[in-house]
Amino acid sequence: MAGRAGRRGIDKEGYVFARLKPFKDDIVKMSDISRNRPELIKSQFNASYATILNLYGDIKDEIVKIYPRSFHYFQNRNGKSREQKMLQAKLKLLKNLKYIENQELTLKGRFSSNIFGYELIVGELYQDNFFENISWIELAMVICAIVTESRTDERELKIDKRIKKLKLKVTSVAAKIQKIEKSHRIYPRILKPHFQLAGALQAWLKNRDFTEITHLTTMDEGEIIRNFRMTNQVLRDMNQRIISDKLRDKIAQASYLLNRDIVNAEWQLKI
Numbered sequence: 001m002a003g004r005a006g007r008r009g010i011d012k013e014g015y016v017f018a019r020l021k022p023f024k025d026d027i028v029k030m031s032d033i034s035r036n037r038p039e040l041i042k043s044q045f046n047a048s049y050a051t052i053l054n055l056y057g058d059i060k061d062e063i064v065k066i067y068p069r070s071f072h073y074f075q076n077r078n079g080k081s082r083e084q085k086m087l088q089a090k091l092k093l094l095k096n097l098k099y100i101e102n103q104e105l106t107l108k109g110r111f112s113s114n115i116f117g118y119e120l121i122v123g124e125l126y127q128d129n130f131f132e133n134i135s136w137i138e139l140a141m142v143i144c145a146i147v148t149e150s151r152t153d154e155r156e157l158k159i160d161k162r163i164k165k166l167k168l169k170v171t172s173v174a175a176k177i178q179k180i181e182k183s184h185r186i187y188p189r190i191l192k193p194h195f196q197l198a199g200a201l202q203a204w205l206k207n208r209d210f211t212e213i214t215h216l217t218t219m220d221e222g223e224i225i226r227n228f229r230m231t232n233q234v235l236r237d238m239n240q241r242i243i244s245d246k247l248r249d250k251i252a253q254a255s256y257l258l259n260r261d262i263v264n265a266e267w268q269l270k271i
Contacts, residue, residue: 052090090186093186108126109123131250140205
């Protein structure tokens with residue numbers, strides 16, 4: 001499939017070309033789909049902290065005035081919407097936590113502007129030099145815990161004292177952020193970290209086979225792969241920002257051993 005939606009303000013319509021196999025695909029069904037009315041588009045506007053930081057670098061406090069020009073506002077023009085209030089609240093929080101000072105992004109603000117979805121907890125740990133004082137394996141385990149979302153029926157397997165110490169620090173930072181978000185009436189709040197995959201990740205980084213590590217967690221294979229890939233993505237995002245050579249080396253080592261075999265999407269596509 002290839003095509004484009006059309007250039008805003010120039011084209012009145014866009015075109016999509018789909019390649020079909022006449023003896024395999026249901027041509028009648030495809031024809032019906034092409035003639036039916038398109039599904040209505042509903043904006044899911046949600047300005048993340050990273051989005052706000054990136055926009056703030058260009059337009060400063062004018063960011064609050066940008067929302068009324070958005071498609072979401074066009075669809076929800078009943079007074080001052082919840083999303084605009086949330087945008088203002090998040091901007092205030094970022095200033096209170098010193099991601100923004102004197103109408104400029106601080107070092108922490110610039111670093112976190114690239115960590116979409118996990119910007120606050122990673123930013124606070126970065127500011128505390130937490131990542132500088134842990135090993136590359138511990139770094140990977142912490143990031144994995146931050147990106148992992150646990151189901152209500154998910155149980156956490158027994159973890160050793162070293163991981164418990166990491167967990168205490170990271171969860172306390174998350175709890176502090178959640179408390180501040182609550183005081184600013186920001187919802188949904190950041191998710192607390194989960195260390196269900198700590199043992200499995202540690203084994204994977206020590207070159208254990210994937211079938212072996214599945215016995216070290218109650219999560220299924222798809223969840224393991226997805227969370228490992230997300231961990232690697234956040235490590236790469238961190239590497240794009242201003243960091244020490246020491247931390248860059250840790251990220252390189254963790255990413256190299258993490259992104260192998262079935263976790264490596266490119267490798268999986270090739271085979």
